[in-house]
Amino acid sequence: MAAFISILVVLVLAVIVYRYWYSTRKVLPPGVRPLPGPKGLPFIGRVHDVPSTATWLKFWEWSQEYGPIYQMEIFGSVHVWISSEQVANDLLSKRGSVYSDRPKIPNLPDNRTSGDYMPLLGRNDIWKRQRKFAHHIFSRAQNESQYAYPTLERKRLLHELLKNPSDYVYLLEAYTGRTISRLAWGSVAPAPQLKIDAFGLLEAISPSGALPNVIAWLEHLPAWLSPWQKTEKARHDAENVFFQQSLRDVHDAASKGEINPSYAKTFLEGKEKGGWEHEEWSYLIGMMAIAGALTIASPLQTYILAMVHHPVWQAKMQEEIQRVCGDRCPEWEDRANLPVVRSVVKEILRWRPPVPTGIPHRLENDDIYGDYFIPGGATIHALEWGICRDPVKYPDPEAFRPERWLDPSFPSYREPLTEFPNLKNHHQFGFGRRTCQGVEIVDQELFLVMSGMAWAFTIQKKKDAAGNEVEVPWNKYTSLLIAKPDSFEFDMIVRSEEKRKTIVQDGEAVENV
Template sequence: MLSVALLGVISLVLAVVYAGIKEQKRKRVPPGTRPLPGPTGLPFIGRVHDVPSVATWLKFWEWSKVYGPIYQMEIFGSVHVWISSEEIANDLLSKRGTIYSDRPTIPNLPDNRTSGDYLALLGRTGTWKRQRKVSHQVMSHPTAESLYNYPSVECKRLLYKMSKDPSNYISHVEQYTSRTISRLSWGAPHFADELRIGTFGLLTTISPSGAVPNIVSWLSHLPAWLSPWQQVENARHARERKFFHHCYESVKSAIANGVAAPSYMKVFLEEKEKGKHEMRDEEGQYIVGMIAIAGALTIGSPLQSYILAMCHYPEWQERLREEIRGVCGERCPEWEDRERLPMLRAVMKEVVRWRPPVPTGIPHCLEKDDVYNGYHIPAGATIHALEWGITRDPTIYPSPESFLPERWLSPTYPTYREPLTHYPTLKNHSQFGFGRRTCTGVDIVEQELFLVMGGMAWAFDIRKKRDEEGREIEVPLARYTSLLIAKPERFEFECGVVEREGEERGMRERADFESGDAGWGLSERDRDSDVDGDVDGNGKEVLVEKEVLVKVECVEVEGPQAWR
C-alpha cells in the first residue's frame, strides 16, 4: 500500500506537470498581438513572494503605476489581469460582458461555479441566470420597496448600543448589519448570530489570505483525508446548509400559522404558490441565504470606515449636523429625508470611495481569448477590477488620498452631477461591480449607510481619544484586515452624546413598541445585552417597553408603532 507521504508527492508532481502544460499553451500569443505588460516572476510561482499578506491591494496598485492601468501577472501558473482604470473596466467587464461575466474557480471552494449554492460566485451558467432572475424578483417585489422599515428599526438599536458602550463598536455594527439582513431575509432578527458565524466562515473560505489552497491552488487536488482545509470547508458547508434549511422551515411555519413577518423568503414562497416561478425550495433556501450573507458581509466595512473618517475629519460631523438640523429639526434623519440631505449622501459615497470595502474587487473570469488595444488576454485569465486603484485616479478624483465629500457637491470637481436631490448616489458606483455582475443589493446598502451615518452624526460627537496628559491618541489610517472584504482594525475613539438646545442633558426619550408584533421593536434583552432577540413559540420576537438613551420621538403610524 502506498504511504501517505508518497501519495502526497505524486499529487504534487502531477499538479506541477499539469500547470506546466497549461502555462506553455497560455504563453502562445496570436500573431499581430502582444502580451500585457507586467512584473516578471520566478518559474511557476510567479511573483507570489512579493505579495504581502496584508493590504495586498497596495502592492497591486503599486505595480499599476509601473506597468499601466491594465497589466498581468502569474501566480502558481494562473494568469491574473489587474485593471485600475474605470474606463478599461467598463470596456471589458460591461461592454464585453458576454465573455467577461464568468467567475473563476475558488480552489478552496471548488464547486463554487457549478453547485448552485453560491449565487454571486456561480459561473455564467443557466443556473446563475435562473437564480439571479428569482433574486431580483424577491428583492424588487412591491412590498419590499421600503425594506419593510427594518433598517430604521435596527438603526435605533445600534445608536442605543453605541451610547451605552462605544468601545464595543465592531460588535454593534456587525449586529446591525446581520440583524437587518436577517429581518429582510427571514422576517426576524434572531437568526443573526448564526448568520455572522456563517458569514465569517465563507469569507475565510473564499479569501486569498484566508485559506492556503486559494494561493497554492494545487493543494485543492489533494484527497480530503490529506487536506485539513477541505475538512474544515466540508464542515462549514454542512453547517451552512442546515442553517439555511432551518430558516426556511421557520418562515414556512410562520406562514402556516399566519404570523409571518415580511421577508424575501416569504415572497419567494408566496410567488411560487402563485406560479410566478418554479424554483426548487432547496435552491430558494440558498438564494435567500446568499442575499443574507452578502448583506452581512459588506455593509459593516464602510460603517466602521465612517467612524475612522470622523476621527480624522471631525469638521464633517459639524457640517452634517448643520444640514440635518436644517432639514429634520431635532429629530434623527430618516430615509424619506434623503432628497434634502445631499451632504449626508456625499459623505456616504466618499467613505465608500476613500476606503473601498472590497479593494481588490470581486474577480471575473474570461471565457475565451480576447484582444484589447492590441494586447492579448488569454482565456481562463482571472480579471480583477482593482477598486483601490480605480478610486485613486487623479484625473477623476483630485487629491485621491484625501477625504473630500465636496468632490460630489461642487461643480469644480469632475465627479459633480445634478440634480442634488438625486446625486450623489451609490447606484452605478464601481465598488458594486460591472456589467452583468453588478451587485443586486445596492438599495439595501444605500439605505443602511444613509440611516446609520446620519444617525451617528445626529447623535454623537466622534473624536480621537486623549491620554491622561490631554494628547490625542493616534488612530491608524491604513491598518485594515487582510480578508477579501477589508475592515479597519480595532481602534479607540471618544463618542460623546450631542447635547441639544432646550433639551435635558443626556436626552432621554421613550421608545414604545407593541408587544407581539414580530420584527417591529426591540426586546429588553436586545437593548441590554449583545445577544440577539428572544423568540416565543410562534417565531415572534418578545417585545417590552423601556426608556432608551439617545433617541428621537416615536409617533403612531399605520400598523405597529415605529421609529420616526
C-alpha cells in the same frame, strides 16, 4: 504510503510544469502583444511579492508602473488587473458576453456550478435563473414594508452605542446582521448564526484565509491529505443546515399566521407558480443575507475613522441635519435635502472601498483589447482601490474630500444636488451583468446609520491622562477579502440631554420588536 505521496507530488508538479510550458508557447496573432506586467519566477509567478495584508496596495503599486491594465501570474494562473473605470466598462460591461463568468475558487470547488453561491456562480443557466429571482425579490421589497427594517434597527443601534461605544465593531456588525436577517427571513433570530456563517464563508474564499486559494494545485490533494477540504466540508454542511432550517422556520410561522414581510415570504407566496425548489432558494436567500452582512459593516466602521480624522465634515453634517430636520433624527425620506450627508456616504466608499480588489470575473475566450492579448481563462480584477484613485476623475485621491461630490469644479460633480450624489451605477457595486442588485438597500442602510450617528453623537479622538490626543491609525486593515479598518479607541459623546432621552426612549421601544 511514502511512495504514493511522492508519486502524487510528482504528478501535481508535472501538471504545473505543463501549464507553464503551454502558456509560454502560445502564439499571438500578428500585431498583438501580451499585456505588460511584472515578470514572475517560473511556476510561482510573483506570489512572493504579494503581502499577506492589504494586498491591493501592491496591485495598485504595479498598476502605477505598468498602466491601467496589466497581468501577472500566481502559481500558473493568469490574473489581469484593471485600475481604470473606462477599461473596466469597455471589457466587463460592453463585452459582458465573455467577461461575466466567475473564476473557480480552489477552496470552494463547486462555487461555479452548484447553485449554492449566487454571487460567485459561473455564467450559466442556474445563475441566470437565480439572478432573475433575486430581481423579483428586491422589486417586491421596495413595494412592501421591508425597508422599514433599517430604521427600526437603527434605533436599537444608537441606543446600544450610547451605552457601550467601545463595542462599536460588534454593534455595527450586529446592526447589519439583524437588519439583513429581517429582510431575508422576517426575524432577527437567525442573526447570530448568520454572522458565524458569513465570517466562515469570507475565510473560505479569501486568499489570506485558505492556502488553496493561493496555491491552487492543493485542491487536487485527496481529502484525507487536505485539512482545507475537511474544514470546508464541515463549514458547508453547517451552512446548509442553517439555510434550510431558516426557511423552514418561516414556513412554520406562515402556517400560524405569524409571518413578516421578507425575501422568504416572497418565495413561499410564489413557490408553486414559479416552480421554485426549497433547497435551491433557501441557499439563494441565505447568500443574499450573507452578502449584505459581510459588506455593509465595513463602510460604517470607516465612517467613524473618517470622523475622527476629519471632524469638519461631521460638523457640516450636523449643521445640515439641524437645518433640515430640526431636533429629530433624519429619515430616508429626507435624503433629497441632505446632499452633505450623501456626499460623506459616497466619499467613505471611495476613500476606503470595502472590497478594494473587486469581485473577480473570468474571461471565457481569448480576447484582444487595443493591441493587447488577454488569454481566455484569465481571472479579471477591477481593482477598486485603483479605480477610486484615478487622479483625473478624483483629484487629490488619497484625501478624504466629500466636497468632490458637491463642488462643480470637481469632475465627479453632478446635478441636481437633490438627486446626486447617490450610489446608483457606482463602480463600487460591480460592472455589467455582475452589478450588485442590492444597491438600494445598501444606500439606505449607510445613509440612515451615518446620518443617525451624526445627529446623535460627536465622535472625536480620545485623550490620555495627560490630556494629549491618542493617535488613531488610518491605514491599517483586516486581512480578509472585505477590508475593514483595525479597531481603535475614540470618544463618542451624545450631543445633548434631549437627544439622550430620545435615543433611550426609541431604543427601549424597539428592544423586543
